[in-house]
Amino acid sequence: DQQVKQNSPSLSVQEGRISILNCDYTNSMFDYFLWYKKYPAEGPTFLISISSIKDKNEDGRFTVFLNKSAKHLSLHIVPSQPGDSAVYFCAASAKTNFGNEKLTFGTGTRLTIIP
Amino acid sequence: NAGVTQTPKFQVLKTGQSMTLQCAQDMNHEYMSWYRQDPGMGLRLIHYSVGAGITDQGEVPNGYNVSRSTTEDFPLRLLSAAPSQTSVYFCASSYATPGLIEKLFFGSGTQLSVL
Numbered sequence: 001d002q003q004v005k006q007n008s009p010s011l012s013v014q015e016g017r018i019s020i021l022n023c024d025y026t027n028s029m030f031d032y033f034l035w036y037k038k039y040p041a042e043g044p045t046f047l048i049s050i051s052s053i054k055d056k057n058e059d060g061r062f063t064v065f066l067n068k069s070a071k072h073l074s075l076h077i078v079p080s081q082p083g084d085s086a087v088y089f090c091a092a093s094a095k096t097n098f099g100n101e102k103l104t105f106g107t108g109t110r111l112t113i114i115p
Numbered sequence: 116n117a118g119v120t121q122t123p124k125f126q127v128l129k130t131g132q133s134m135t136l137q138c139a140q141d142m143n144h145e146y147m148s149w150y151r152q153d154p155g156m157g158l159r160l161i162h163y164s165v166g167a168g169i170t171d172q173g174e175v176p177n178g179y180n181v182s183r184s185t186t187e188d189f190p191l192r193l194l195s196a197a198p199s200q201t202s203v204y205f206c207a208s209s210y211a212t213p214g215l216i217e218k219l220f221f222g223s224g225t226q227l228s229v230l
Contacts, residue, residue, distance in 0.1 A: 004157075006157075034218065036221075041223070041224070043119070043205050043207070043221030043223050044205070044221050045221065046218035049218065089157060089158060091158075102173060102174075105150075105158040105159070106157050107156060107157040
């Protein structure tokens with residue numbers, strides 16, 4: 001049972017345009033969400049996060065939107081650059097007695113920026 | 116600044132062999148974890164630790180053992196390798212503030228093939 005779903009395995013976007021990556025989740029207990037970026041032969045690197053008490057978080061060219069009623073979040077990259085070509089993973093966690101110690105990842109979306 | 120160091124980078128095993136994947140971090144992180152990445156499955160949590168002497172199971176713990184005798188090291192042991200354990204393995208660490216595991220720092224991965 002995939003609790004975090006990224007339904008688009010791949011996405012191609014023209015350089016300079018907006019890239020929108022989507023993520024859906026099924027577990028209503030998730031209260032913290034993150035996006036990671038992964039280049040080939042490297043480990044994932046943290047990009048941006050959002051708490052369930054917010055519906056938007058911005059960091060430079062990257063903005064994450066959270067729609068709790070739809071159990072949906074999205075990552076917007078504006079403007080898209082060739083260096084953004086990578087696999088993007090959405091991740092979520094739920095608070096336990098200790099804290100949000102378990103991250104559940106989606107299957108990833110491969111973003112290709114076309115020069 | 117080494118961050119999270121995984122060794123080896125590549126390993127080929129025969130079915131039934133045992134081995135230990137090493138992971139070390141120099142950031143004094145309390146939280147450490149192991150993930151495996153398989154095509155179409157995203158990253159799945161194997162085991163994690165919230166501090167020295169404390170470990171717990173993740174989503175796919177069967178066939179793997181861990182221990183955490185120091186803050187810096189979190190080795191992953193395969194006692195009797197099986198072809199189903201062919202995967203890319205990532206170690207990750209994080210600060211553990213009360214109530215929230217913040218962003219994970221990943222190692223560069225170990226590509227394991229079991230024949």
